[in-house]
Amino acid sequence: MAAEVNALRETLASGASRIFNVAAITHKLETDAGGEADQYLFGHRGLNDSVFIKRPKDAAAPVRTGTSGTAEILENGQLRTITFDMTARVEKGDIATFLYIPFDIEAIAGGGNSLDLSVARGRTEALYNLTGFRWEDEGRAIARDRRLIELIEELPSLDPFLLRDRLETDGIKAPEAYFEISDSEFQEIKKYILNKFEPITTRVVDPASPKAAEITEQFIMKLWEGKDLDYLAPITQVFRINPEQAGEIYYSWKGVTYYEFQYKRGQRTLLGFADWLHTKGAVPSHYVKSEIRQELEEKVRQVTTAFARHLKNSSEILRIYNQAYEDLFVRGGDARPFIEFLKDSSTLFWDIAASISAMNHGVAVWRQHTAKSRDGKLAADDLTKLLSLLDRVIV
Known part of the structure; x- marks a missing residue:
């Protein structure tokens, strides 16, 4: 698992839809404007230093079906047919959500600790050890942060449109800075x-x-x-x-x-x-x-x-x-x-x-x-x- 997580760390700057780099946006807000509490995505400070990463679970990787499929790819100006093994469909539960906490907020890709949020056992304790966030605590801010994490987990990817739409539909107000999509693009979609x-x-x-x-x-x-x-x-x-x-x-x-x-x-x-x-x-x-x-x-x-x-x-x-x-x-x-x-x-x-x-x-x-x-x-x-x-x- 470590190799795969490391591979995703190497691509944090790519802006891929599998990555929601909360830490980078938080750091930019702090640098640009000093940062007020309501400017941040989460109420809990430790969660604002996190990166959410989506990837297929190793244990739930699609199983070979024994059949083959084909696709046409352009090669030297002509279409070439490629044959490949077909796999079972990816379903809800086959995609893991990782929470990655960098050691240094100014060098996010330089290493850190990670937690697979899809693994229920020991998750609450691990989340506290990584971020200081107590899942079981009471209060409106805690409940909102819990719901934010749940919504992120419930999405199949971390596309800005899906994130913004899911939070709006759920009635959660969040700073626009965390969604790298313009209003015009959102409205077009x-x-x-x-x-x-x-x-x-x-x-x-x-x-x-x-x-x-x-x-x-x-x-x-x-x-x-x-x-x-x-x-x-x-x-x-x-x-x-x-x-x-x-x-x-x-x-x-x-x-x-x-x-x-x-x-x-x-x-x-x-x-x-x-x-x-x-x-x-x-x-x-x-x-x-x-x-x-x-x-x-x-x-x-x-x-x-x-x-x-x-x-x-x-x-x-x-x-x-x-x-x-x-x-x-x-x-x-x-x-x-x-x-x-x-x-x-x-x-x-x-x-x-x-x-x-x-x-x-x-x-x-x-x-x-x-x-x-x-x-x-x-x-x-x-x-x-x-x-x-x-x-x-x-x-």
């Missing part, structure tokens, strides 16, 4: 998701009603919040949703739609990384002996296979979603595929989050290490280090 929600209202709103527009808007916002389940009961019944699971299902649908937006927006960058792996970019910038070149080529194949699996998984989940959505809301056909999508939406949400987070983490690390290189090429030693790191983070 929100608009995309709300537009996806709108067709569902035709199942419960009479278009001939003089208040149809008002009711439609209200219904969409209730669906966005996913909390007033009594109000949403008609649509819950229409789509045969278990009322006890309705809140999670509506939030998961929103989450899958968010990752659809992110996938579309970042597709060119993902393909740029794939192109680097399959063209002359992922080769040493200078001559090396044949055995070293062969070792590097094997590392490239390993990284490519992992990346291709996540790319294929993401596109397949979105294919399932959009085919079911269009069959019902665009073509007015069979509702059963969309009902099946909703039933499986929680797993699909965590699964696509794991794949897109893995790819984005890899891309962020790749950009960080090749930013100053010519044509993305690195010296053999630097390329070896980068490929080894990519092999550890694209999981």
